[in-house]
Amino acid sequence: MTERTTLEITGETGTSIVFGRGLLGELPALLGGRTHRVLVIHPRALRSTGEVVRDELSEAGFEAVSAEIPDAEEAKHLQVAGFCWQILGQSDFTRTDAIVNVGGGAVTDVGGFVAATWLRGIKYINIPTTVLGMIDAAVGGKTAINTSEGKNLVGAFHSPSAVLIDTDTLQTLPENELFTGLAEAVKCGFIADPAILDLIETHPRDELARHDSPVLREVIERAVRVKAAVVSEDFRESGRREILNYGHTLAHAIERNERYQWRHGAAVAVGMVFAAELSAMLRSLDSEVVDRHRSVLAKLGLPVGYRGDRWPQLLETMRRDKKARGTILRFVLLDDVSEPVVAEVPDDAILFAAYQEIGEQSPTTTLGPVSL
Template identity: 70%
Template sequence: MTETTRIQVNAGGEYPVIVGSGLMGELPALLGGRVNKVLVVHPRALRSTGEVVQEDLKAAGYEAISVEIPDAEEAKHVQVAAFCWQVLGQSDFTRSDAIVTVGGGTVSDLGGFVAATWLRGITYVNIPTTVLGMVDAAVGGKTGINTAEGKNLVGAFHSPAGVLVDMDSLATLPRNELFTGLAEAVKCGFIADPRILELFEETDVEVLADPTSPALREIIERTIAVKAEVVSGDFTESGRREILNFGHTLGHAIERTERYQWRHGAAVAVGMVFAMELSVMAKNLDPAVVDRLRAILGKLGLPTGYRGDKWPQLLDTMRRDKKSRGSLMRFVVLEELARPVVLDVPDTSILFTAYQEIGVDSPKISLL
């Protein structure tokens, strides 16, 4: 498949998510006519890719500067944001200049936050290079950094001018990182588009691992379409957008407990199973839906359980989650397939009972 797909998002402004191959020619149009200087933000692991983007921008007439940030969650610290602010200040970036992020979800989170806070908001474009970045972090305008108290507790809603989803960038992505990123696609299948689930079930796992396969591209495009539709109706997460947090409350707690040595998708996979078990208890969800989730996650090699002895620590972390409201903890659960609702939990006993369904004595440590 070589054609280009454009998925429109209307959340904090209208912008396209462009899916295809060889998309750098689309970047100037997304940046707009007023931009002179561009800060290219990329992780250490993508130094060569960042340099290519920088050179392409220079060739197009921009003054392009590159900033290298730490890999993975190490990037999402205020010290890293402060370093980017310093570079912007020393380079005299004005409100008519821009940022381009190149990398996974943590890069778009951090780069978008820097764009949101510099001069109270400048233009930025995301070029995600991982499945997770493509289907989740790069789309929707949620930016942020972590603190010692939890993940994404400091941030801003600031939409990009566009997102370039170049399927070619997945060619060198490790298989386990590709599959952990697909956890967010599984999520969207259960909360909104069951066709995504059918694609997972119908497609051989080796085909799913092939970045050139039409099935993988359809899964990615459908997942982006789900997120685009949801965030377009609720940009600031005051209502329906909360359904995108399915599996994330426990997932974020696991990430923090593991000091971010687990991949985001692996932690969310466990969080989804927990939310499903909670759905069975609180909303009488058919247990067959839980079995379906476990089967798809198993096919992708993603975990479905976590250490039973860590419950007190996880509960304490979830109490501080940004989705909580006062003393009420909030979880996205399913009444049935593709019918998500938010459940306020005043009594943690039901949470403990649900956790017994996923708690294991000594799980295989997952660096997925």
């Protein structure tokens, strides 16, 4: 695999995704000659990184300012978006100016939403600093903030002009944070590219955990290619793009139940096992594929079950899921590996039976602090 590769997302919108190491120097060219002002949005925990990006842009001749926002899901609130809008207004940002988001999925979500809504849409570039951000949130143009009623309920489709996937930014990422991010890669493996599953199954954890590992880079790049292919076909999630939500219906309910103190990837891991069990009941998914979910996720140290006593609360939350149609819940299920299907599940008894297969008697512990 070459040191630097570029992938283009086509379709309704265009995004250049650059893979490599030491990519900060790519920013000026990607921003283009018409951009004069740049807002660098970064979380509190990445203050020094955000300042480096801002200073590099200033040295390159841009009027660069920064906005430090809260860490993790605390950033995805209307008040934080309002803070960023205030900076854009006070700095006289125009439609030819741009935003650069530096951080994990929460930062690219809210930063993209700010870009989508300022002057009805300005350019933005994502520099994801977590595996989760690289594989999922930074790519595809789904931007959002949370409300008290649920996660990602207010948002817009607005694609970044570029995404810099620089594996050097993973150098200080804690190992368990890296592995929870790989849950989204596992998802891509089950819905489209089983080679991802093979790579995880056949290589030692230590090799997957190194930021400079060719195996880790291949897993990340393969997962991004899956997402890019789907997004190119269906940017606004009117059809095929829904398959990227495999495991996410229950995952979002778990996150809300845990008040967002669980990492997204950990919740998605549980959600995928639930979806696999539901697929076995409704779509005759082979039990070996269900077992493979558990074994792959367990190798990464990810949870495969959740509290059995929380089903009523989880069901109530899932009814507010974006994929629901009226009172009927819809799930992404599998007929087989690489054969996803979206199905309506009108019978709560079947949902409860599938949940019984993952319900735990004792409370599940969290996996540490959530992603930045």
